[in-house]
Amino acid sequence: MADPDLVIRLRAAGCVYAEEEARVLCSAASSSDQLEAMVARRVAGEPLEYVVGWAEFDGLRVAVDPGVFVPRQRTSYLVELAATALAEVGDPGLALDLCCGSGALGLALTTRRPGLRLHAVDSDPLAVACAARNLANVGGVAHLGDLDAPLPVSLRGQVDVITANVPYVPSAVIALMPAESRDHEPRDTVDGGPDGLVLLRRVATLAPAWLRPGGWVFSEVSAAQAGTAVAAFRSAGLAAQVHHDPERDATVVSGRQSMPSS
Structure with a gap:
């Protein structure tokens, strides 16, 4: 008690x-x-996760350093969707985690799918250092850079799943966020630009070059943004759809690379 x-x-x-x-x-x-x-x-007002040094995510304890984005419980829905997509792959598969933050998504995904080859990327050195620690025991590799810029070119056209939990809060809405996030998490981990989808559009544009035929990309958005996000994925040539889990109030948009015609 x-x-x-x-x-x-x-x-x-x-x-x-x-x-x-x-x-x-x-x-x-x-x-x-x-x-x-x-x-x-x-x-x-400091986030609990910064105070104790970890966050519970998808049943795991994930190390979270001050200044690194705190993973939200609703984002475990994105992990579930990505794991389901990977279940179609014969071997453990290959995944990219863009805007990886602490590496929570990659850690959860590799825990669900042992042997998964994982490359995680973030533009913040603090986040990359934190992700490297979290992913060390599952063989994940953390890269410092802008989205796909630091990734090995040998991965192009080979990736089964991309997870991209990009910042998606519209800039004008940041002031309305809870103080513990607004005042303690770096602004660029939550600020998605004027309509919240600036980074998502970039992910949609780059994803087809990395995905294998039939490969998937998943991004979390708000329910109100889902239609615009789907349009961005479709403009990039991906077959897109919206997934929603009302229990977690989570909305995810997926895009799938087309399969070659027989």
Whole structure:
């Protein structure tokens, strides 16, 4: 049972899941002094994941450093869709994770599909260092660079699945986001430009060059953006569709490379 006084402090600070957070903080602290320091950081508005150094994602504990995007629980839906697509592949397959952040998606995907060859990319050195640690035990490779720029050219036309959890919040909406994200996560990890889809359009354009025939690309968007995102994928020559999970309030757009005609 969580410490009632701690729960009260967290709830007063606006923590919606105060009891659960109290248990996480207590389990992470090795002394009462450390617990007090951690609680003070959380009460001041720092994300819980930064305070304890990890996030729960798809049943895994993923290391998350301050300054690195915190993986959202709803994004596990994207992982499920990508894993289902990979199930069609005879061998473990090859995947790219663009805008990888902490590497949470790649870690979850390789855990679901042992032996998967994974290359993850992010433009932020902090994120790449964090992803490299998270992916070390599953054989994933983390690259520093802009989208596909640092990837080996030998992968072109060979990729089974691309996951791209790109920033998709419209710039004007950033101010309305929860303070713990707005004030602590780097803006470029959430800001998707005027309509939120600037990076997604770039992913749609580059994906066909990397995907094998029948390969898939998956990106999370808001429900309101889904139609525009589908149009971007179709303009790139991909067969696109929308997937929605109401339980997690998650919307994903997929694009599939065409198969050669027989």
